[in-house]
Every structure is written in structure tokens, then in C-alpha cells.
Amino acid sequence: MTAAVADAPVIVAARRTPIGTAGRSLAACTAADLAAAVLTDLAADARTGTGPRASLREVVLGNCMGPGGDVARVAALQAGLPIAVPGLTVDRQCASGLAAVVLGATMLRGEVGTVLAGGVESASTAPWRSWPPRGDVPATRYERAPFAPSGLGDPDMGPAADLIAREHGITRAQQDEYAARSHARAMATQRAEGFAAEIVPVGGVSCDQRPRDGLTVERLGRLRPAFDPAGTVTAGNSCGINDGAAVVTLVDAATHRRQGGRGLRVIATATAGVDPRRPGLGIVPAAEQALDRAGISLGDVDVVELNEAFAGQILACCAALGLEPERVCPQGGALALGHPWGASGAVLAVRLFSQLARGDAGRYGLAAIAAGGGQGVAMVVEACG
Template sequence: MNQTAVIVAARRTPIGSAGHALRDIPVADLAAPVLTAVLDDAGIRPGDVDEVVLGNCLGPGGDVARYAALAGGLPATVPGLTVDRQCGSGLAAITTAVALIEAGHVRCALAGGAESASTAPWRYWPPTGPSGTPVRYERAPFAPAELGDPDMGVAADLLAEKHGIGRARQDAYAARSHRLAHAARESGAFDRELTPVAGVRADERPRAALTEERLARLRPAFRPDGTVTAGNSCGVGDGAAAVAVVTEREADRRGLAGLRVRKVATAGVDPQWPGLGIVPAVRDVLATTGRVLPDVDVVELNEAFAGQVLACCDELGLDPDRVCTEGGALALGHPWGASGAILVVRLFSRLAALPEGSAGLAAIAVGGGQGVALLVERR
């Protein structure tokens, strides 16, 4: 059975900087309100949902999606699935829901991602002997060491060097992201997609005063002679995002517009260059649908690092000025397991103002050398 999936509602929380505005909210309690909000927006009864799929990287374990679904008021008969594709988890959750729709397994799913870096548990390797002590670690390996498993910051710095992307260009792109995001926040461009949590109603991080001149004063963050700094890297964030995905027949029956999913793709690349995972995933969705980048009206790429986004743009022949034109993760922050879903919420909001048939692209790179992409068009 070959069904077409349609995204009919999309919401996100404000994004808080780790340790700040949303620091006391556990990950599932970030997700629950956005699940409720997308149901309300689409006019879908909780009992009509067949599955909840959420991405999460560093939560407490268990099944965040199941907990969030119950906390959000969905009945106990609705199952929940939590997926982990690291930074791509939120978008991977949505592509999983799309696959369930297309295969005819479900008619209605809620999908997205959530992350609370502020409340993430500390992790330890166990002692190696009777007299040993536990060793705390921040992340598990993304790939076998012999293949290369660089930290994302180091990898981004090396990628910028390899592609000849200098400090000034990175700082200019980062300043642009903050400028655009601050303007969008102040103009109310984000308001319709936001679900307040714990009294927080707006994204915390965008700063209009973060100019190229100020960014130029910052020291390299990952290599002594590097070009990647705290200013042209994303900030770690807390937040959640979710969408409602239904069959096209169900969308028609309910009189809902939304975004028709044309293609999703996941790709692998050399784990030494994880930031390039976006490139083959984007090429896949474009080739399969017969589109080219000039045909795509809205482009949302996860801005993990300015140099990494610019390297992907250069590889794809994409004008960086077309990417995240209301700011991206460099300004808003990067709540790892939610970020891919936030890209889709942004597509939903921006495409709502464009004519039927307008196309949107979301893509994100993943530690270990992967990328996830999604291409949609407005119904």
C-alpha cells in the first residue's frame, strides 16, 4: 500500500540555552505540551493517534515518547517509540512516521524530538577492576576509533580548513543568523509555532548585538590555530518540537492543508567528516523527485557550525543567503534530539505564507558521519 504522508500541524517550544530558562524541565515534560498543541491545531482527537515517535539523544533512557504521550493526555492505547540518531533524531523520528504512513501501517502519527541538556543524566563507564573508579563521559563513540571519531567541534574546524572557509566568512554567517533570528523574534514571526513552557514564551538566545566585529574577538574553541569559536558555533539548548502526520486521504477528509512529503533520505559519509552528511541526503531527495535547488523555495539546514553549513552549501552549489532566512541554530541553539524536528516546524511556518506547490527542504548532519533530509511541498 503506497500512501502519501501529509504534515498537517507543527509546533515547538521556545529554545532555552542549557542551564538557563528551561533548566528545570525534564525532557518528556518539554515534549508533552507540543504534542497536545499539534493535536489542537489539527483538530485531531487524542484517541485517533496511532503512534507517537520522538527523537532524543541524552535523556534518562526508558521511552521518552511513551512518557510524553501519556503526560500530554493521549490515551494508554497509543504506543510511543523513541529513536536515537544523535543530532538527526528529531528528523529521523519524522521520517519514521512518514514511512509508517506510506506503508499503510498507521493513518495518524505524532512525531518530533525533545532534548533537555540541562537535565541530562551524568554518564559513567564502570570500573575496570576491583580498585577502579567510574569514569564520566559526555558521549558514547560515534564510530570505531580506527575509522576516525572526532568530536564535532574539531571535525567542523578541520572541515572548514579543508574547504578553505576562513574565520571572517564563518563569523559573517554567524552574525547573520543572530541578526535574522532576532528580527524574526521581535516581529512575531515565530509566535504561531511556539508553545509556551513554564512561562517561557520566546527563544532565549538570539542576540542582535553579536556583530562580526564582536565575534572576531573570540579565541578558537577547538584547535589553537583553528577558526571555529564559541561565537560561530551553535549553543547547546533545551527544547522540543513535534508535527502531526496523516495520510493524504485523512488530510482531505478533515479539510486540512499542510505539507505533502515528497521524499525523505538518510545517508552515510566518512565519519571523519560528519558535517558533510547533509550533502548526499539532500542530493538523494532532489534526484528522486526530479527537483533542483533553485526550485526549492525554503531551505532549512541545521546550523551546527557556520563553517560546516558553508562547506555543505559550497558542495551543493547553494547560496548560503537562501538558508535559514529567519535565523537558525547558530542563533536559536541546538537542542540535539529536537533540532531536526525544529527544522520541519520552521518549514511549516514559512511555507504557510507561500502559494500551493511551493517546496521546502530540511536537512541535518549527524555525528559518526550521517545525514537526514526531507523534501515537502505545500498542498
């Protein structure tokens, strides 16, 4: 082990809320409510003795569609964290949660302390947005901010996924098969209580809402294309619109050595850009760069967690990476669990922690996620302790 790896920050705890379908189980919770529930849990975590309060340097949260302002600061105060602890909210669209974890790890390189980092999204309570009137143009409501300048291409994610699937020759049947497998894996994990240790109940809700039992390729095959009548992307092989939060506790290497216990050492990270017309491919260069910086190959990775925004997009990324699709999200991914945009990257980190630190799934893990505007974020971790 090199000195740089030995001194890398370590994830020592990881929690998330249940993931709810927008407008349903968590609909009454704001983004701050969801994040505060997880921050409160981690701040008092018995796993770190008296919790990380005494050494807490920062709270960093990713968020895309929240109320504006600094959601991380509001959630930290709502969680009862000391007022001296600052909060920072970051926006890298769907990659915001993992970007926050990467930023938290960067803050601890060469420094001593604890950072709580993750992401949150409440699609249910996201405010309506509108452009103000301009001259003869009336006020106009809009669903999202631009991902990229229109001249470069600024597609919605669904049509972009159709384009990627078509260009990479991913068939409808392949997408439906992948989606059915994600749901089957998530249901099997849920029945075995494989998510229980990572979930912080909120408002009486203690399990993920979206996974479906018995969702077969045949049932998925009855759904119509969602974005293009000639396309292959449907509601069944796409992620949902969801609410949720996920946060990890990061400590410096010396603190981890002193405290002991299992954890995930953050040995490499990467952020990359791709064609904004094909944003879902951002996973590919980010994962490649992170693995190269870690000095390992995909063959060395024991658990691969890629954000399953669309089955066709993930299958295209797998083809580009030379990765067998069966290796992705072994306990089910976002197609089944849901995709709470600003939180999803942090959910990947929580999932790695459950499998590699709480469980015995192996040594190395890879998390990677794409984002609107053509970006990708990836992180390579190593089980330690």
C-alpha cells in the same frame, strides 16, 4: 502529480517549545516535560477539528541524551494521550528529530491514521554517565557515547568542524559573517512575531533565549578559537547547548483530502552516511538523494532549512551542493536559535511548516541535518491544500 506523490503523508500541524540555553530558562524541565507540552498542544489542536486523538497510531520522538528508557512513551502518557497509543524513541544523534519525522511518514504510507513525530532534548537535565569499574580501571565519567569506532575516527563535533572548515578553505571572516546574519535574521523574525504561531509556551517562557541583537562581525571577531588555537571555529560561529522540543502532526493523504486545509506533503526523504571524521558533511549526500527522489533540483526549492551546527560546516556543505549560503535559514537558524540535539531536525520541519504552510514562501522546502558518526537525514516537502 504522480500517484505516489498524491498519496504521500501530509504534515498538518507543527509546534515547538521555545529553545532555551542549557541551565537557564528551561533548566527545570525534563525531556518528558518539554515533549509533553508540545504533544498536549497538538493533540487538542483546533486545526484538526477534535484533534488527532481518535486516529492516533503512534508517537515517535528523537532523543540523544535523555534519561534512557522510552522518552516518547513517558511523554505521551504525561500528555494525557490514550494509553493504547504506543511510543517509540529513536536515536540518530543530532538527526534524531528529523529521523523520527521520516519514520512517522513511513508508518503512514499505505495506512490510515495520525502520527505525532518529532524530537526533544534537555541538556540541562541530561544524566551523568560513567563506565563501570573494570579490573584495575576505576569507574570513569564520560560526556557522550562513541559516535564511531575509535579506529575509524571519533572526533568531537567542534574539532571536526575545524577540520571541515580548513579542508574547504572556509575563512574565519566568512564564518563570522554567516553567524552574524543568522542572528540578525532570527532577531528580525522574533521582533515581527514570526515564531509566535509555532511556539508552545513552557513554564512562562514564550520566546527563544539565544538570538542576540547587534551581533556584528566585528564583535564575533574578538572571540578566541574554541577547539584549536590555530582553528577558526569559535563560540560565536558555533551553535549553543540547548533545551527544547518540536513535534509535527502527520496524517495520511486521504485524511488530509477529507479534512482540507494547508499542509506539507512529504514527497521524498533520504538518509546517508559519510566519513565519521567529517560528520558535518552528512547533509550533502542526504540532500542530494532526497532532491533526486523528489525529482526536483535545488533551484526549485523555495525554503532551505539546514541545521546550522557550525558556520564553517554549513558553508562547506553549501559549496559542495552548489547552494548560495544566503538561501539557508531565511528566518535564522540554529546558530541563533540554538541546537537542542535530539529536537533540532524536527525544529527544521516546524520552520518549513511556518514558512510554507502558515505563510506563503513558496511551494517546495528542504530540511537536512548532519549527525555524529557521519550521517545525514533530509526531507523534501511540498505545500498543499
